[in-house]
Amino acid sequence: xxxxxxxxxxxxxxxxxxxxxxxxxxxxxxxxxxxxxxxxxxxxxxxxxxxxxxxxxxxxxxxxxxxxxxxxxxxxxxxxxxxxxxxxxxxxxxxxxxxxxxxxxxxxxxxxxxxxxxxxxxxxxxxxxxxxxxxxxxxxxxxxxxxxxxxxxxxxxxxxxxxxxxxxxxxxxxxxxxxxxxxxxxxxxxxxxxxxxxxxxxxxxxxxxxxxxxxxxxxxxxxxxxxxxxxxxxxxxxxxxxxxxxxxxxxxxxxxxxxxxxxxxxxxxxxxxxxxxxxxxxxxxxxxxxxxxxxxxxxxxxxxxxxxxxxxxxxxxxxxxxxxxxxxxxxxxxxxx
Ligand SMILES: C=CC1=C(C)c2cc3[nH]c(cc4nc(cc5[nH]c(cc1n2)c(C)c5CCC(=O)O)C(CCC(=O)O)=C4C)c(C)c3C=C
Ligand SMILES: [Fe+2]
Ligand SMILES: [Fe+2]
Numbered sequence: 001x002x003x004x005x006x007x008x009x010x011x012x013x014x015x016x017x018x019x020x021x022x023x024x025x026x027x028x029x030x031x032x033x034x035x036x037x038x039x040x041x042x043x044x045x046x047x048x049x050x051x052x053x054x055x056x057x058x059x060x061x062x063x064x065x066x067x068x069x070x071x072x073x074x075x076x077x078x079x080x081x082x083x084x085x086x087x088x089x090x091x092x093x094x095x096x097x098x099x100x101x102x103x104x105x106x107x108x109x110x111x112x113x114x115x116x117x118x119x120x121x122x123x124x125x126x127x128x129x130x131x132x133x134x135x136x137x138x139x140x141x142x143x144x145x146x147x148x149x150x151x152x153x154x155x156x157x158x159x160x161x162x163x164x165x166x167x168x169x170x171x172x173x174x175x176x177x178x179x180x181x182x183x184x185x186x187x188x189x190x191x192x193x194x195x196x197x198x199x200x201x202x203x204x205x206x207x208x209x210x211x212x213x214x215x216x217x218x219x220x221x222x223x224x225x226x227x228x229x230x231x232x233x234x235x236x237x238x239x240x241x242x243x244x245x246x247x248x249x250x251x252x253x254x255x256x257x258x259x260x261x262x263x264x265x266x267x268x269x270x271x272x273x274x275x276x277x278x279x280x281x282x283x284x285x286x287x288x289x290x291x292x293x294x295x296x297x298x299x300x301x302x303x304x305x306x307x308x309x310x311x312x313x314x315x316x317x318x319x320x321x322x323x324x325x326x327x328x329x330x331x332x333x334x335x336x337x
Contacts, residue, residue: 015109017135017335018128019328021098022153025116026088026286030076036069042116047152072287079290093284094141096316097324104325107337109133115153125160129167137328137335138171141283143181144223145174146209170332176223177230180323184314185227185280186234192276192311199276199309201267202237204228206281207288208246208255221256227280247279247297248288264297268304275301278311283320285313 025042027034043049043060081092091114098112113124125136140153154171161169175181189202206224214221228244247260258266260277267275277297279289294310301308314320328336 015107016133017107017137018109018111018133019101019105019336020121020124020128020136020138021094021101021110021112021141022121022138023090023094023112023114023141023284024149024286025114025118026090027073027076028087028091028118030073030080030088032069032073035073035076036065038117039068039072040065045116045152047155048148075287075291078295079287088286089290090284090286093286093313093315097141097284097321100316100318100321101325104321105328105336108137115149115156121153121156122160125157125164129164134167135335136167136169137332138169139324139328140172142281143174143178143283144176144206144220144227144281145218146220147213147218148209148220150174168335170335172328172331174223175324175327176227178323178327180326182227182230182234184317184319184323185231185278187319188314188317189231189235189276189278189311192309196309199274200272201275202232202235202242203260203263203267203275203277204231204242204244205247205260205277205279205293206244207248208250208259210251211254211256214256224281231280247292260293260297261300264301264306264308265304268301268306273306274309275306276309276311279313282313284315289313 025038027038040060043064049056049060076088079089081087081089085095086092094112094114098110102108102110109128111119111124111128113119113121115121128136138153138157140150142149145151150173157169157171161167193199206228209218209220224246225244228242232239232242243263245258245260245263246256249255249259264275277293279293282289289310289312293308298308298310325336
């Protein structure tokens, strides 16, 4: 983050400040070739996989990409959104959320960008600069900070800043306890419970992370725990009515526990039949929520005699856009009016 003197307003009255809403990224087609391109970029990031390249590159190029691209493309195909404004759910919902934020913040130019794939964050920052933007607010759509996600966005922002003298860049690091965001998540769960009746248990499932990252100081797990406790408190849930788990394990090393799959199995074994599952670490729905939770884990839980009811992410809901707009106004009062 930099703090330079306030910039003058654009002489043409056009917005001189851009809000760049950044998400992880996703393939641009549900094909093995597009998935391979996306995974290759993502899994080459040292923030995501820090193994020495002598070991990792052969494993990635000769084992993981050839074996993973086709089955993962099938998964994307099962959740792909059709139509002119369609695509991978992560891209579609991020784009729609950026539009909803534009309506909330008419004084800024709001654009969406991706850390991996298109529209690329690095290219987006350059394009905005060539359009005359000199002040940038970057909002990574990760409520909880992790070096594997937020810090990787910061790497791109830092590289751009180094080559863009005269530009002012600020970035929000996390919003895991922001009252507006906690309230929006609790409201979404509350609306689901009003519509469908409350389940017997609420499971809050977060994306996992190698345990090693947390052991060396990544605050992600502590922030997930704090977010989940705040959402449960906003709903007035007693401790035995909810739990927290981690999904989307990748590779063989130890990841955060308990896993969502094991937690569902334990709930089924205890005779808990109707479980509501929400994913508060994901700002918008994506392969990890729609395919992994709402399809695969729901099928597995049904086979154990239970019913898993997935509560969608906040996506482009007005309450999500309102919460994020208020958070940005409070965090950057001189840039976001
Ligand atoms: C070592 C591998 C991975 C780490 C570390 C990791 C951390 C991490 N990821 C998210 C959010 C998302 N991940 C998504 C997909 C995804 N994640 C990994 C691997 C790691 N993630 C892979 C290989 C994939 C692609 C799908 C697959 O091949 O199984 C997504 C969804 C993308 C989409 O297109 O829908 C999100 C979002 C967080 C928050 C996080 C650390 C906290
Ligand atoms: Fe490589
Ligand atoms: Fe991931």
